[in-house]
Amino acid sequence: MPDGKAGIEELIAPLVAFRRDIHAHPELGFAEHRTAAAIAEQLRAIGLEVESGIGGTGVVGVLRNGDGKGSLGFRADMDALPIHEDTGLDYASRTPGIFHGCGHDGHVATLLGAARHLARTRHFNGTINFIFQPAEEGLGGAHKMIEDGLFDRFPCDQVYALHNWPDLPAGSARTRPGPIMAAADKFEILVSGRGGHAALPHQTPDAIVAASELALQLNMIVSRRIPPTSSAVLSVTQIAGGHAHNVLPAEVRLAGTVRTFDPAVQDVIEAALRDIAAGVALASGTRIDVSYNRYYPATINDAECAAHALAAAAAVCGDAAFAPDPAYTSEDFAFMLQARPGAYLWLGQGRPGKEAPLHHPHYDFNDEVIGTGIAWFTELAERLLPA
Ligand SMILES: [Zn+2]
Ligand SMILES: [Zn+2]
Known part of the structure; x- marks a missing residue:
C-alpha cells in the first residue's frame, strides 16, 4: 500500500512562502485577481487543467487519474477581510485596512499543496476538482460559482472543505453529521414617526420609544417563540436615531442578525419579527418597514460524508472526533452542500x-497545520477514489 503522507514534508517550505506572499497581498471578495492568477499559475505548473473567472474570480484545477468515473470537489476560499492587521509580522498586509484575518491564505496554500501532492503520488482513480472560490466573507462567492455552472462544468459526486479552527489545538480535527455552521440572516428596520418638538410628545408618534419597544420584543422571540429543544440566536446590533436633545427624530434605524440551523425555526423567527414590527407600529402610530435577508443557509454535512471526513482525519490527526455542537458562525460552503453531498x-x-x-487583528494562520490539511485531502481522495 502506498503511504499517502510520504513526501508532504518537502512541499511545506515553498507553500509557507506562497501563503505569506498571499498574506502580504490580501484582496477582498470578488477582487482576488492577483491571488487567483497566482493560484492558476501554480496549478498549471503542476500540470492540471485550469479554468479561471468562474463566478467572478473563481479558479478550478482538474486532476484526472486512471479511468475511474468517480469525482470529488475539494474547496478553498481566497478572500480577505476589511480589517486593519495588527500582528507586526514581517509578512503583514501591505494594503492598509485589508487583512487575511480568517486564514483563507492558509486554506489556499493547503489546497495547492494537496493538488501538488496528489498530482505526484496519484494513488487514486477518478477526477479531483480543486475549487478556489472567491468572496466567502458574506458575499456568497460559492453561490456565484454554482450559478456559473460549477458542478455542470466540473461534476463532483461529493465535496469537502476545511476551515482552520483556533479554538482547537493544532493537530486535532472536528466535524459532525448534520448542521455544523449556522444560517445567517440580516434584518434592517426603519421606524418612521413624524419628528417634532421634544416638549410636545403628544403631537408626534415617538420613533425612539417604538424602536426601544421593538428591540426588547425582538430579544424575546428566541426565548418565547422557539421550543427550548431547538436553538437560535437573535441579536439587535445597531440602533440609531436623533441628533439633538430637544428634538424627537423622524426616523430610527435598527439592524441585527439571526442564526439558526433549521429552516422551520428560521421561518418562525422571521414571521415573529414581522408580526412584532406590525404590532409595535400599530400601537405607537409609527410606520415600521422591515427588510429581512437570508444570506447564508445553514452548513449541513451529509452524515455519510461526515463519517468519511472523520475517518480520514483520524488517519492523519492525533485527535479527531465528532463535535457535540455546531458553531453559530456561518460559511458559504453551505451552498455547495445544498448542491452536492459532502462535509466540512x-x-x-x-x-x-x-x-x-x-477575524481578530492579531490573528494569523498557523503554517504548522498545512501538512495535516494536505494529508487529510489526500487521505479522502485515496479512500473515496480507490486506485
Ligand atoms: Zn471569516
Ligand atoms: Zn473563513
Whole structure:
C-alpha cells in the first residue's frame, strides 16, 4: 500500500512562502485577481487543467487519474477581510485596512499543496476538482460559482472543505453529521414617526420609544417563540436615531442578525419579527418597514460524508472526533452542500500563547497545520477514489 503522507514534508517550505506572499497581498471578495492568477499559475505548473473567472474570480484545477468515473470537489476560499492587521509580522498586509484575518491564505496554500501532492503520488482513480472560490466573507462567492455552472462544468459526486479552527489545538480535527455552521440572516428596520418638538410628545408618534419597544420584543422571540429543544440566536446590533436633545427624530434605524440551523425555526423567527414590527407600529402610530435577508443557509454535512471526513482525519490527526455542537458562525460552503453531498471539517490550529480568534487583528494562520490539511485531502481522495 502506498503511504499517502510520504513526501508532504518537502512541499511545506515553498507553500509557507506562497501563503505569506498571499498574506502580504490580501484582496477582498470578488477582487482576488492577483491571488487567483497566482493560484492558476501554480496549478498549471503542476500540470492540471485550469479554468479561471468562474463566478467572478473563481479558479478550478482538474486532476484526472486512471479511468475511474468517480469525482470529488475539494474547496478553498481566497478572500480577505476589511480589517486593519495588527500582528507586526514581517509578512503583514501591505494594503492598509485589508487583512487575511480568517486564514483563507492558509486554506489556499493547503489546497495547492494537496493538488501538488496528489498530482505526484496519484494513488487514486477518478477526477479531483480543486475549487478556489472567491468572496466567502458574506458575499456568497460559492453561490456565484454554482450559478456559473460549477458542478455542470466540473461534476463532483461529493465535496469537502476545511476551515482552520483556533479554538482547537493544532493537530486535532472536528466535524459532525448534520448542521455544523449556522444560517445567517440580516434584518434592517426603519421606524418612521413624524419628528417634532421634544416638549410636545403628544403631537408626534415617538420613533425612539417604538424602536426601544421593538428591540426588547425582538430579544424575546428566541426565548418565547422557539421550543427550548431547538436553538437560535437573535441579536439587535445597531440602533440609531436623533441628533439633538430637544428634538424627537423622524426616523430610527435598527439592524441585527439571526442564526439558526433549521429552516422551520428560521421561518418562525422571521414571521415573529414581522408580526412584532406590525404590532409595535400599530400601537405607537409609527410606520415600521422591515427588510429581512437570508444570506447564508445553514452548513449541513451529509452524515455519510461526515463519517468519511472523520475517518480520514483520524488517519492523519492525533485527535479527531465528532463535535457535540455546531458553531453559530456561518460559511458559504453551505451552498455547495445544498448542491452536492459532502462535509466540512474544523482543523485545529491553536498554539499556546497565540490564541487570537478568527477575524481578530492579531490573528494569523498557523503554517504548522498545512501538512495535516494536505494529508487529510489526500487521505479522502485515496479512500473515496480507490486506485
Ligand atoms: Zn471569516
Ligand atoms: Zn473563513
